[in-house]
Amino acid sequence: xxxxxxxxxxxGDLVVLDGINLDVKKGQVVAIIGPSGSGKSTLLRCLNLLxxxxxxxxxxxxxxxxxxKYSRKEAHHLRQQTAMVFQNYNLFKNKTALQNITESLLVTxxxxxxxxxxxxxxxxxxxxxxxxxxxxPVTLSGGQQQRIGIARALAVDPHxxxxxxxxxxxxPELVSGVLQVIKSIAIxxxxxxxxxxxxxxxxxxxxxxxxMADGHIIEQGTPTELFDETKNERTKRFIQKEAAAEEx
Amino acid sequence: MNKxxxxxxVTVFPTLLQYLPITIFMAIVSxxxxxxxxxxxxxxxxxxxxxxxxxxxxxxxxxRAVPTLVQLFLIYFGLPQLFPAMTSMDALTAVIIGLSIxxxxxxxxxxxAALNSVDExxxxxxxxxxxxxxxxxxxxxxxxxxxxxxxATGNTFIGLLKETSLAFTIGVxxxxxxxxxxxxxxxxxxxxxxxxxxxYWVMTIIYSFLQDLFERKxxxxxxx
Numbered sequence: 077x078x079x080x081x082x083x084x085x086x087x088g089d090l091v092v093l094d095g096i097n098l099d100v101k102k103g104q105v106v107a108i109i110g111p112s113g114s115g116k117s118t119l120l121r122c123l124n125l126l127x128x129x130x131x132x133x134x135x136x137x138x139x140x141x142x143x144x145k146y147s148r149k150e151a152h153h154l155r156q157q158t159a160m161v162f163q164n165y166n167l168f169k170n171k172t173a174l175q176n177i178t179e180s181l182l183v184t185x186x187x188x189x190x191x192x193x194x195x196x197x198x199x200x201x202x203x204x205x206x207x208x209x210x211x212x213p214v215t216l217s218g219g220q221q222q223r224i225g226i227a228r229a230l231a232v233d234p235h236x237x238x239x240x241x242x243x244x245x246x247x248p249e250l251v252s253g254v255l256q257v258i259k260s261i262a263i264x265x266x267x268x269x270x271x272x273x274x275x276x277x278x279x280x281x282x283x284x285x286x287x288m289a290d291g292h293i294i295e296q297g298t299p300t301e302l303f304d305e306t307k308n309e310r311t312k313r314f315i316q317k318e319a320a321a322e323e324x
Numbered sequence: 325m326n327k328x329x330x331x332x333x334v335t336v337f338p339t340l341l342q343y344l345p346i347t348i349f350m351a352i353v354s355x356x357x358x359x360x361x362x363x364x365x366x367x368x369x370x371x372x373x374x375x376x377x378x379x380x381x382x383x384x385x386x387x388r389a390v391p392t393l394v395q396l397f398l399i400y401f402g403l404p405q406l407f408p409a410m411t412s413m414d415a416l417t418a419v420i421i422g423l424s425i426x427x428x429x430x431x432x433x434x435x436x437a438a439l440n441s442v443d444e445x446x447x448x449x450x451x452x453x454x455x456x457x458x459x460x461x462x463x464x465x466x467x468x469x470x471x472x473x474x475x476a477t478g479n480t481f482i483g484l485l486k487e488t489s490l491a492f493t494i495g496v497x498x499x500x501x502x503x504x505x506x507x508x509x510x511x512x513x514x515x516x517x518x519x520x521x522x523x524y525w526v527m528t529i530i531y532s533f534l535q536d537l538f539e540r541k542x543x544x545x546x547x548x
Contacts, residue, residue: 124451124452125451126448126451126452152454152456155451155452155454156454158452159452159453159454160448160449160452160453162445162448162449162452164445166443166445166446166448166449167449168446168449168450168464169446169468169545169546170464170467170468170545171464171545172545179453179455179463179464180453180454180455183455183459183463184453184454184455184459212544212545212546213545214545214546214547214548215548228449228453229452229453231453232453232454238452
């Protein structure tokens with residue numbers, strides 16, 4: 077479903093992704109964990125070409141693209157295969173909550189306003205915010221904004237949803253609401269790739285966990301394999317440190 | 325001090341107001357062209373499109389620096405010397421070209437800053453849900469940038485409205501030209517020019533009021 081082959085990306089002299097290979101199956105929930113600067117967000121942003129990879133191939137759904145040479149049209153086509161949830165929400169500031177969700181339906185899927193609003197309201201209900209349909213982002217809390225962000229991504233009905241540290245910018249008391257919403261989507265067999273610092277959440281929601289450091293995938297496997305049975309010193313150290321931080 | 329003839333001044337207004345349409349026509353047509361050129365140049369400079377970027381920088385630098393009056397003379401008297409076909413250009417056209425070009429240089433800078441003030445994440449969000457760049461700009465980026473650009477654009481328009489009075493120098497019969505004629509016919513300079521000034525003042529007040537309404541309308545999404 078999603079297949080990355082030898083994906084490379086550097087910022088100047090700094091190698092951020094050093095030949096990443098990755099396979100994600102339909103319906104799988106993949107969590108990417110790792111220290112800051114390990115390249116996990118960059119990896120996610122390469123999947124929809126918000127970052128331009130230097131080389132490698134990206135395959136999502138029925139689109140296959142050579143990262144070293146692609147046209148604007150191919151890039152657009154690849155982006156339509158996924159939708160992204162951002163760390164700082166990035167809701168359209170000039171649109172209401174409902175309009176944020178229906179925008180892609182109206183513009184890219186050319187639905188009628190009525191069709192789009194129907195889907196929009198259904199998704200708002202799903203994230204528990206139907207009473208906020210006509211509110212503008214500036215009036216919503218971070219947690220509410222992020223739930224709208226998730227609904228906006230769902231509206232695209234993409235092959236996969238990419239979540240880039242969806243709870244990192246939230247106040248602690250708002251985190252659980254957003255994680256609840258993500259869990260409820262995971263149950264519905266939506267393919268998701270989540271970059272996260274929430275270890276407990278990754279363990280609970282993911283089918284597959286990837287530990288990245290220094291632009292490499294150090295280890296990957298089921299949550300049990302990574303969190304409980306790892307033999308890798310680096311993985312072990314990272315997980316212990318994060319666990320200690322979460323308890324503190 | 326001689327007394328001011330207020331009664332005479334009142335009688336000047338109807339004559340002046342006959343020339344109001346030409347003044348407003350010059351201002352609005354020039355503004356429309358200036359906005360179109362300004363947007364194009366703002367996009368060129370923001371995206372640093374090679375060759376065009378250098379051209380845009382040169383254009384902006386030159387036309388912001390040369391006095392409006394010099395530009396008008398350059399276009400109306402200078403260009404026909406190089407291109408004889410342009411001899412038939414009428415004064416009104418020359419004014420509109422001159423004011424459009426000059427103000428587009430200012431607006432390009434205003435629009436570039438307004439576009440830069442829109443968070444990069446907005447474009448990323450558009451692209452991430454499958455919109456094209458063009459759709460992103462039209463639906464999300466421009467509406468937010470416009471709000472940031474309005475105050476400075478309004479100032480530019482008010483400046484432009486007043487600059488139309490320079491048109492008299494190349495022979496356009498607009499409001500100020502008419503004022504000059506009335507004044508020198510009756511030697512009532514103060515009354516006439518004050519009347520001209522008041523008409524510009526009232527126009528600016530009306531414009532400011534409309535801008536205020538518009539600003540309030542499009543600021544709705546950003547108020548808590």
